[in-house]
């Protein structure tokens with residue numbers, strides 16, 4: 225996340241240099257293994273104690289060395305060529321028969337006391353390991369040396385040096401997000417001329433939290449602020465602070481803030497703040513210690529800013545809901561800037577930024593592209609143009625056409641075309657299913673205009689019907705939602721009516737329809753029997769579109785009533801879909817046949833099947849292809 229298009233940090237040490245630091249580790253492991261197995265040379269064979277005694281009794285032993293916990297014997301004579309050394313651990317209780325037996329058999333006995341040297345050797349690896357550990361902590365805890373390629377850099381992955389973009393990024397590169405730009409633009413003045421503010425005793429916010437869905441330009445805005453103010457930009461990501469060694473992340477935070485202060489006025493940018501900034505005390509396992517220490521260090525650094533210090537800390541997240549409240553307190557990340565998904569006008573502006581330098585054919589209408597991409601983020605739009613350029617290059621064309629953009633849009637929205645061996649019978653069912661959705665959207669006043677229908681598998685779907693809203697929707701009227709329910713369920717209804725049976729193909733339709741119906745009843749008060757009561761059991765994530773479960777705060781009977789109301793809405797929608805399709809059975813069958821042969825139909829081809837006599841018009845608005 226967050227680094228799309230960002231140049232790599234020039235300060236990271238080369239990989240090979242990093243690997244060199246593994247050498248001392250390897251040596252220590254080897255020493256450790258050899259030290260922990262004293263007295264064993266490659267030619268020493270380990271045997272049970274009873275076997276050694278048997279060898280002595282058989283007269284095969286010439287020499288014996290008695291150690292504190294082991295006995296090593298030499299079989300045969302030293303002069304007799306090959307000598308075999310055999311070793312056994314002695315019993316914990318001293319064996320009173322051993323010495324008499326050795327003496328009786330005339331074995332030369334040597335007693336070996338644990339020498340000072342061997343004690344030192346035993347502890348040496350541990351001393352080395354502990355020493356290395358503390359050295360690492362000291363190195364990474366900041367301030368010591370900042371040589372690239374140092375072990376601190378190996379662990380940190382980068383040193384605390386400002387990153388420099390290849391090209392200066394300014395607010396002009398951030399299209400659409402006018403409110404967010406306004407909010408941070410006052411910081412530009414402060415960073416450019418901090419003394420002006422310091423003279424009059426003004427306190428400028430130090431911590432700014434950029435919130436918004438992925439790809440809306442949070443990182444870009446932070447870089448643009450640095451570009452506008454022309455100050456050093458220290459960039460990092462929350463996940464980079466989480467290390468194996470507890471304390472390393474905190475050390476790195478300290479080092480980064482220290483460096484930023486030295487180079488003030490400057491900007492620190494922490495992407496994915498949520499990966500370290502989660503509410504403390506909720507995680508499991510040892511890694512949590514490291515995260516909490518890092519978070520505490522960030523809090524301490526923020527608190528430690530002198531009121532007029534010219535360092536601004538920007539942090540980005542798309543999970544503000546999980547952030548530790550301590551981070552949001554006054555004096556810390558107390559300025560909140562929200563970046564939202566762009567509307568049609570903003571999408572057009574973003575496209576304008578990214579088409580610079582792209583060879584677009586004259587027929588490409590960027591307003592149409594903007595209209596056809598609701599829900600796309602800035603990053604998605606950039607990706608769309610790139611995919612279109614790739615499609616054009618594959619055709620060996622010299623310019624990008626609207627067909628390339630059309631293909632790219634489908635790819636970004638639904639994934640790449642899949643080659644699946646679909647049997648004719650299954651293909652027929654797919655066509656019937658999609659024709660059902662299409663017919664329900666076509667004949668229903670109030671549905672979004674149809675854009676196209678396809679039974680070519682893409683991404684995870686086998687077929688799909690696309691509608692496109694005329695304009696971005698900010699609220700969802702009840703009538704519109706009911707039409708949506710009918711459209712969702714119409715695929716299954718068409719299967720039932722035309723094929724006499726249903727299939728698992730409606731899985732996603734039923735899931736979506738149920739989710740909409742539940743929201744209508746439990747959140748938006750659209751069931752007259754239940755009324756305007758908040759009965760939700762989960763919360764929409766503000767930026768990620770996920771559901772976050774909430775504890776139920778109402779009676780079981782109420783929950784049962786909600787369930788009944790949801791079922792009522794869905795059954796009603798199913799009846800509506802049945803009526804619509806039954807009333808136009810011949811046209812729907814025509815659409816099925818056409819879809820089976822053509823596989824993809826645009827708005828005009830759909831209309832030719834479903835409304836050959838031009839009777840259904842006002843409901844269908846002709847759209848140009850994207």
Ligand code: ATP
Pocket residue numbers: 225226227228229230397398399400401436437438439440441442443444445495540541542574577601602603604606
């Ligand atoms: P994430 O939450 O995934 O970290 P982000 O919000 O930080 O995402 P960026 O990394 O800033 O998003 O955006 C990715 C790329 O998308 C940018 O480098 C830029 O090229 C493009 N982009 C996003 N928003 C805009 C915008 N408003 N104007 C122009 N380009 C944009």
